[in-house]
Amino acid sequence: MEITVASAAAPGGINEDYIITGQDFVVVLDGVTPLPNADYGCHHGVPWLVRRLGGRLAAGLTEPDIPLTELLCVAIADAMTGHEHTCDLANPYSPSTTVSILRFGPDSFDYLALADSPIVLQHHGTDPEVITGYTRPGDATPDHQRWPLGRHPEHPYTVAGIHPEAADKAVTGRGDLDKLRRAAVMTDGLSRLVDRHGLYAWAGLLDLLEADGRREPLLLCARQTPPCQPERFAASPMTTPRRPCAFRRRGVPGRRSAGPAGRP
Numbered sequence: 001m002e003i004t005v006a007s008a009a010a011p012g013g014i015n016e017d018y019i020i021t022g023q024d025f026v027v028v029l030d031g032v033t034p035l036p037n038a039d040y041g042c043h044h045g046v047p048w049l050v051r052r053l054g055g056r057l058a059a060g061l062t063e064p065d066i067p068l069t070e071l072l073c074v075a076i077a078d079a080m081t082g083h084e085h086t087c088d089l090a091n092p093y094s095p096s097t098t099v100s101i102l103r104f105g106p107d108s109f110d111y112l113a114l115a116d117s118p119i120v121l122q123h124h125g126t127d128p129e130v131i132t133g134y135t136r137p138g139d140a141t142p143d144h145q146r147w148p149l150g151r152h153p154e155h156p157y158t159v160a161g162i163h164p165e166a167a168d169k170a171v172t173g174r175g176d177l178d179k180l181r182r183a184a185v186m187t188d189g190l191s192r193l194v195d196r197h198g199l200y201a202w203a204g205l206l207d208l209l210e211a212d213g214r215r216e217p218l219l220l221c222a223r224q225t226p227p228c229q230p231e232r233f234a235a236s237p238m239t240t241p242r243r244p245c246a247f248r249r250r251g252v253p254g255r256r257s258a259g260p261a262g263r264p
């Protein structure tokens with residue numbers, strides 16, 4: 001199994017994403033950027049939250065067979081204890097994040113997606129399947145409409161922050177490892193190239209992630225406003241990518257390797 005990671009902060013900003021991988025798991029957290037000039041009741045900030053949550057999730061993932069929703073619930077509760085005495089956790093603008101987890105076992109894999117960091121799975125001989133905990137209702141819904149109720153588990157855009165029960169809102173599932181050709185876990189900074197801007201099909205995006213030398217240009221492409229396509233890389237002025245990150249899996253040890261990009 002091969003896992004590749006890529007991530008970058010917004011130009012001049014801090015990276016509010018966090019990625020942790022092991023031999024058999026991937027965790028991606030996309031911290032929700034605070035509203036400008038908002039009092040969010042926490043002096044730690046989003047980067048602290050994603051690292052704290054990610055660290056606890058990684059520790060839990062070393063224990064086999066614990067349900068992913070349970071892991072996430074415990075991790076959120078732990079993060080809360082880290083600042084419940086110093087910060088206002090009742091503040092609806094308290095730091096929060098999406099959470100996506102992909103875990104591999106000997107014969108199967110399972111996944112969890114809370115909010116909109118998609119997990120894209122492609123099985124041998126099939127089109128990619130997209131797992132997401134939230135489908136944005138089109139470009140007409142600006143990011144600020146996700147505030148502040150996304151912190152509450154009853155809101156359709158539920159994120160991890162100050163409610164451990166938010167874990168129950170995550171989309172979860174399991175599949176056979178033998179059938180899986182490749183997978184990617186990404187923030188919406190990258191997935192928007194497909195589901196918001198229609199620049200690629202999911203399989204095409206996976207091909208680019210899988211191709212050596214194409215990931216960095218792809219991140220640069222995602223940073224463009226509006227985002228560009230690879231054939232325009234050479235002609236387009238490039239800036240630092242916004243914050244996409246992605247992983248891929250190629251082949252299974254002891255089994256037939258994945259075919260060339262684009263060919264199941």
Ligand SMILES: [Zn+2]
Nearest residue numbers: 042044083087
């Ligand atoms: Zn805090």
